[in-house]
Amino acid sequence: MTEMFTTMGSTLASFMFVWAIIRQYCPYELRRFFEKYTQKITGYFYPYIRVSFHEFAGDRLKRSDAYSAVEAYLSANSSKSAKKLKAEMGRDSRKLVLSMDEYERVTDDFRGVKVWWLLSKSVSAARQNSYYPEQEKRFYKLTFHKKHRDIITEKYLEHVVSEGKEIRVRNRQRKLYTNSPGFKWPSYKQTMWSHIVFEHPASFETLAMDPEKKVEIIEDLMTFCKSKDYYAKIGKAWKRGYLLYGPPGTGKSTMIAAMANLLNYDIYDLELTAVKDNTELRKLLIETTSKSIIVIEDIDCSLDLTGQRKKKSEKSSDDENDKLSKEIAKKEAKEEIGSKVTLSGLLNFIDGLWSACGGERLIVFTTNYVEKLDPALIRRGRMDKHIELSYCTFEAFKVLAKNYLSLEMHPMFDTIQTLIGETKITPADVAENLMPKSSLDDAEKCLSSLIQALEEAKEEAAKEEAAKKEEAAKKEAAKKEEAAKKEKEAKEEAAKKEKEEATKEEAAQEEAAEKEYAARKKAGIKENGQTKADAFQSQVDKETENVL
Numbered sequence: 001m002t003e004m005f006t007t008m009g010s011t012l013a014s015f016m017f018v019w020a021i022i023r024q025y026c027p028y029e030l031r032r033f034f035e036k037y038t039q040k041i042t043g044y045f046y047p048y049i050r051v052s053f054h055e056f057a058g059d060r061l062k063r064s065d066a067y068s069a070v071e072a073y074l075s076a077n078s079s080k081s082a083k084k085l086k087a088e089m090g091r092d093s094r095k096l097v098l099s100m101d102e103y104e105r106v107t108d109d110f111r112g113v114k115v116w117w118l119l120s121k122s123v124s125a126a127r128q129n130s131y132y133p134e135q136e137k138r139f140y141k142l143t144f145h146k147k148h149r150d151i152i153t154e155k156y157l158e159h160v161v162s163e164g165k166e167i168r169v170r171n172r173q174r175k176l177y178t179n180s181p182g183f184k185w186p187s188y189k190q191t192m193w194s195h196i197v198f199e200h201p202a203s204f205e206t207l208a209m210d211p212e213k214k215v216e217i218i219e220d221l222m223t224f225c226k227s228k229d230y231y232a233k234i235g236k237a238w239k240r241g242y243l244l245y246g247p248p249g250t251g252k253s254t255m256i257a258a259m260a261n262l263l264n265y266d267i268y269d270l271e272l273t274a275v276k277d278n279t280e281l282r283k284l285l286i287e288t289t290s291k292s293i294i295v296i297e298d299i300d301c302s303l304d305l306t307g308q309r310k311k312k313s314e315k316s317s318d319d320e321n322d323k324l325s326k327e328i329a330k331k332e333a334k335e336e337i338g339s340k341v342t343l344s345g346l347l348n349f350i351d352g353l354w355s356a357c358g359g360e361r362l363i364v365f366t367t368n369y370v371e372k373l374d375p376a377l378i379r380r381g382r383m384d385k386h387i388e389l390s391y392c393t394f395e396a397f398k399v400l401a402k403n404y405l406s407l408e409m410h411p412m413f414d415t416i417q418t419l420i421g422e423t424k425i426t427p428a429d430v431a432e433n434l435m436p437k438s439s440l441d442d443a444e445k446c447l448s449s450l451i452q453a454l455e456e457a458k459e460e461a462a463k464e465e466a467a468k469k470e471e472a473a474k475k476e477a478a479k480k481e482e483a484a485k486k487e488k489e490a491k492e493e494a495a496k497k498e499k500e501e502a503t504k505e506e507a508a509q510e511e512a513a514e515k516e517y518a519a520r521k522k523a524g525i526k527e528n529g530q531t532k533a534d535a536f537q538s539q540v541d542k543e544t545e546n547v548l
């Protein structure tokens, strides 16, 4: 026996050696030729057909649906026969779901035909000097006899995929995904999203808001999730945008959780500030699955409106003489290159060509300041439904009282109704006051605490109002004073002008008088001169006469 093993070992070693020599020295074409014909000859004697289902096929951007369906199908069908299993938490964390582990082989029977499934993986070595880790490519391999080719390829595979999909929906753990900012080197099998199990208890029933509005939103959501054919008919991607806006603590985030629970959707909480650029945003979008809600919270804070920045840099580049402004423009341009997601990138994300992939998706934006948002971002078609969540009304209070204190009616409700109508209080504040703080707190105590809070809020509001009025009055007075000052200045200016005019006129008159005087004087001299000359002439004439 030992001898036999020794011989076998040395034969194997010799074979490996020869094969290594062939691989090294045999030209590639010859080797291909050799391999091809070896496969053909083996195929002739080997009567089985193998089908592989790779986890990441094609462009490797997304996990293959076929692989997921097979995985789900086998998790339900293999757990009885496989010996090596892996366990994952199932829906609502109530039950463990078992599925076959790596390198495990199971048998399945379909209409009397026996098939074999194997979960395997191939590991490609890490590239030298590369940051990329070793890459594992997992795949399922189905083996069956070639005489059953038709039944397996036509019927069995269809059965596996449809049952697998059903099982997936049944076992689906709803997840809350987020894009991790520290993630730099995505290998093909890693996704851009990290997730935890989504277990938020919020529902529309516990959401405090106007009942009519609530019903309207629920109907809108239910209609959306049943409208696959309708969207296909009108030629629109199966997605819908919701804009939730209102002051902090009015239930925007709670409503998103309620929507996910109502529709049984996953949530993708997109942190825009952690997205490097538009390309990364697109990748994130591709990796989201259908039946999901993509959420961007506080959209006004997370988006840099680059349109405005461009305007600034254009303005400064206009001024060519100013060196400093040119430098600022350059700096801004650099920032632009290194900047993150742009408005146009986000618009494309919402309703560009890529947004149609996957289908059955809600995109929800929340903001505290709707007026700050670019109109292009929230126009209908992008954000189809705008929902305002505002301060607590009496109807909303009643829902909270029922949730927190199991109260439908109470004598103190009347006071609360009056006070709630007169003041602004968020549902979050109401909820906080209604929550018992110790085991001794009863409903009455909680309601009194709320009444006190409402009164304080009312007082605070009155004070604020008074302060505002005072401020406004001060402003008005300052305005009036300013106007009076201006009027006075204007009057003084006018008087000054008038005086100046008068002085000018006087000067002009004086000048004219002087001119006239000068002219007269000149004329007088002339006249005098003439008289003297004439007198002199007459005297000369007289003397001449006397001489004669």
Ligand SMILES: Nc1ncnc2c1ncn2[C@@H]1O[C@H](COP(=O)(O)OP(=O)(O)OP(=O)(O)O)[C@@H](O)[C@H]1O
Binding pocket: 206, 207, 208, 209, 246, 247, 248, 249, 250, 251, 252, 253, 254, 255, 367, 368, 427, 428, 429, 431
């Ligand atoms: N309409 C509501 N119905 C029930 N509970 C509410 C409602 N609004 C607020 N709450 C309670 O207040 C808390 C805060 O609410 P939430 O986080 O939904 O507010 P928000 O509008 O998202 O605030 P922000 O703008 O600051 O993000 C929640 O945990 C919830 O318990």
Ligand SMILES: [Mg+2]
Binding pocket: 252, 253, 254, 297, 366
């Ligand atoms: Mg919130």
